[in-house]
Amino acid sequence: MFYEAKNSLVFKKGNETLLIEPWGKNSLRVRSTLESAFIDHDVALTEKINHGTAKINVTENGASISNGILEARLNFNGVISFYKNDKLILQEYYRQYDPTATKESCCTKIISRQYQGIIGGDYSLTVRFNPNDEEKLFGMGQYPAPYLDMKGCTLELAQRNSQVSIPFALSNLGYGFLWNNPAVGRVTFGKNITEWHADSTKEMDYWITAGDTPAEIIENYTAAVGRAPALTEDYLGFWQCKLRYRTQEEVLTVARKYKEMGIHLDVIVIDFFHWPRQGDWFFDKEYWPDPKAMCDELHAMGTKVMVSVWPNVDKKSTHFYEMQEKGYLIRADRGSNQSFDWQGDCLAIDATNPEAREYLWDICKKNYADYGIDMFWLDNSEPDLNIYDFGNYRYQMGNGLQFANIYPQMYSRAFYEGQKAMGQKSIVNLERCAWVGSQKYNQVIWNGDVQSTWECFRTSVCEGLNMGIAGIPWWTTDIGGFMYGDVRTEEFKELLVRWFEWAVFTPILRLHGDRDPHDIPLLDKDPQRGYGGGHLFTGRDNEIWSYGEGPQKIMEAQIKLREKIKPYVTKVMKEASENGSPAMRTMFYEFPEDEKCWNLKDQYMFGSDYLVAPVLAPQTFKRDVYLPAGKWENIHDGKVYDGGQTITVDAPLESIPVFKLS
Numbered sequence: 001m002f003y004e005a006k007n008s009l010v011f012k013k014g015n016e017t018l019l020i021e022p023w024g025k026n027s028l029r030v031r032s033t034l035e036s037a038f039i040d041h042d043v044a045l046t047e048k049i050n051h052g053t054a055k056i057n058v059t060e061n062g063a064s065i066s067n068g069i070l071e072a073r074l075n076f077n078g079v080i081s082f083y084k085n086d087k088l089i090l091q092e093y094y095r096q097y098d099p100t101a102t103k104e105s106c107c108t109k110i111i112s113r114q115y116q117g118i119i120g121g122d123y124s125l126t127v128r129f130n131p132n133d134e135e136k137l138f139g140m141g142q143y144p145a146p147y148l149d150m151k152g153c154t155l156e157l158a159q160r161n162s163q164v165s166i167p168f169a170l171s172n173l174g175y176g177f178l179w180n181n182p183a184v185g186r187v188t189f190g191k192n193i194t195e196w197h198a199d200s201t202k203e204m205d206y207w208i209t210a211g212d213t214p215a216e217i218i219e220n221y222t223a224a225v226g227r228a229p230a231l232t233e234d235y236l237g238f239w240q241c242k243l244r245y246r247t248q249e250e251v252l253t254v255a256r257k258y259k260e261m262g263i264h265l266d267v268i269v270i271d272f273f274h275w276p277r278q279g280d281w282f283f284d285k286e287y288w289p290d291p292k293a294m295c296d297e298l299h300a301m302g303t304k305v306m307v308s309v310w311p312n313v314d315k316k317s318t319h320f321y322e323m324q325e326k327g328y329l330i331r332a333d334r335g336s337n338q339s340f341d342w343q344g345d346c347l348a349i350d351a352t353n354p355e356a357r358e359y360l361w362d363i364c365k366k367n368y369a370d371y372g373i374d375m376f377w378l379d380n381s382e383p384d385l386n387i388y389d390f391g392n393y394r395y396q397m398g399n400g401l402q403f404a405n406i407y408p409q410m411y412s413r414a415f416y417e418g419q420k421a422m423g424q425k426s427i428v429n430l431e432r433c434a435w436v437g438s439q440k441y442n443q444v445i446w447n448g449d450v451q452s453t454w455e456c457f458r459t460s461v462c463e464g465l466n467m468g469i470a471g472i473p474w475w476t477t478d479i480g481g482f483m484y485g486d487v488r489t490e491e492f493k494e495l496l497v498r499w500f501e502w503a504v505f506t507p508i509l510r511l512h513g514d515r516d517p518h519d520i521p522l523l524d525k526d527p528q529r530g531y532g533g534g535h536l537f538t539g540r541d542n543e544i545w546s547y548g549e550g551p552q553k554i555m556e557a558q559i560k561l562r563e564k565i566k567p568y569v570t571k572v573m574k575e576a577s578e579n580g581s582p583a584m585r586t587m588f589y590e591f592p593e594d595e596k597c598w599n600l601k602d603q604y605m606f607g608s609d610y611l612v613a614p615v616l617a618p619q620t621f622k623r624d625v626y627l628p629a630g631k632w633e634n635i636h637d638g639k640v641y642d643g644g645q646t647i648t649v650d651a652p653l654e655s656i657p658v659f660k661l662s
Helices: 213-225 248-261 293-298 322-325 353-366 400-421 454-469 492-505 550-579 597-599
Strands: 002-005 008-013 016-020 027-033 055-058 063-067 070-074 080-084 085-092 113-117 123-127 137-142 153-155 164-171 174-180 185-187 194-201 204-210 238-240 265-270 303-308 311-314 347-349 375-378 429-431 443-448 509-511 603-608 610-612 622-626 629-633 641-644 645-650 658-659
Touching: 002 055, 008 055, 008 063, 008 070, 016 063, 016 113, 027 063, 027 070, 070 204, 080 204, 085 174, 123 204, 137 454, 153 164, 164 185, 164 213, 164 454, 174 213, 194 400, 204 213, 213 550, 238 248, 248 265, 248 293, 293 303, 311 322, 322 353, 353 400, 375 400, 400 429, 443 492, 454 492, 492 509, 641 645
Parallel strands: 238 265, 238 509, 265 303, 303 375, 375 429, 429 443
Antiparallel strands: 002 008, 008 016, 016 027, 027 204, 055 063, 063 070, 070 080, 080 085, 113 123, 123 194, 137 164, 153 185, 164 174, 174 204, 185 194, 311 347, 603 610, 610 658, 622 645, 629 641, 629 658
């Protein structure tokens, strides 16, 4: 049965109710339930927008609903086909035997929206669509795979270290698709089927938008889920970091040397275990005796101070039993009540609980912000788990299978909302994970603890581009990779330099890593203490002078180049805040009419003006670059090339190919 209700189309058959309604420009939201009513929760679709006026048509054999250029047509069984300007772009998969049907009759008995009851719980849900051999799919967040086009991939919808699940896909057929559900599951973009699956959920909820260009689709998407504010110029220079500065004197010594060299640090970062135990959230006074004086000196240099905060709470920490008593920690349904055991026996704070978020911020304000700490590094924010048995963990919001993916977004809100409440005007934090809409909470996302290999470097380029498509314009990496970078080898130094040159043309220029070999003695003055920052290892030095004169000169020149383009990067960031455009843009984003641009994954546009072609293999000093239509100037030698051709250009160790559209 079809009927119209409050600007929406409703279909009922058996126990299922299907609701389709306009939700923004050229967009429709599609929900289905087997219950008596829908849940009043918009999940990711949080922004106040003009939903549009639906055009609805109900006939004897089906119905349709349209909003702008997007139309959904339903047959007699409620199977949905989506059209853009009367051209089919997406269709539900349905192979169900129906003796009364004249079409689509099939004995495989596979349906498009399949609910399977969970004993004692809700439903697992699978939603299926027909494939299209000509389709390419982009976005989906960040997965450690060397692909820009995700067609052919099966992706876990779950958060892990170095994996960021943001379930929004952009199609070259002219639409974007958001799986509006924070449940753990998977999506398969197969040759024979597209299949979205939630391991546990209460109802189906997805959103689809159409546009003539990728830019229009991203603008519609970010209008519905939120945009990052404008990232100002004072964050867009050089950030210095390492695993790990162990004392405030180490931090000040590094900052003073950069100042003597005439290199401005926008940000310096204090990594983990400046605290005694996880969940203490304060400076260990033995190694950080006067944090306020440290911040005052760094601020006088024009440098902001960032400090690492983890969500894990050790059972021996200052706050554990109070938090447990108040219900501020996640809990295990089975077995040991523990979620993480690295350097402590820990449970994570329940970031879905607003009281827990407020509790955490009150502590961090007192022990960090009141001393002058400007920014927070929200590490382990998935949160990292000993065993990724998501259904074993329970949050205030519900079971982990249904809600785990939204955790990093909620965790970031503890700091954003706290900083905003204390009147902080400029808020920028760094986080290891995200979900749909995280950009609203002023988060720079980085791609986790990736290895120091050329393979991870190549993968990082694709990750940054797909994160931009997924709505995250503030993105960065650990320059040189995080782990297994041996400072003694020429091979690693080459990788570091190439990574640094690329990072100049990414949203944030940030040098970080845990450098080998780990042969630096422990700092602990009391070996019997057995815990805290003095007891924990540290990696080798990771400042630009740590790698010898040759690499230092190259990195100095690259920092100067970044300073030179800062006003341009500021303009790009302003554009991201206005219409959702990524800072790092796939070639097809700027040149959608050029078919070659849809196949390029090793070069990209930084904003609309700069074409960047990183060097992604060792001992490579030339590379091919495709130039779309236009006039392109090599920023290093001033030579101008006509577009519409592939050229081979020099790529000396001192620089990577970058062209400006003139």
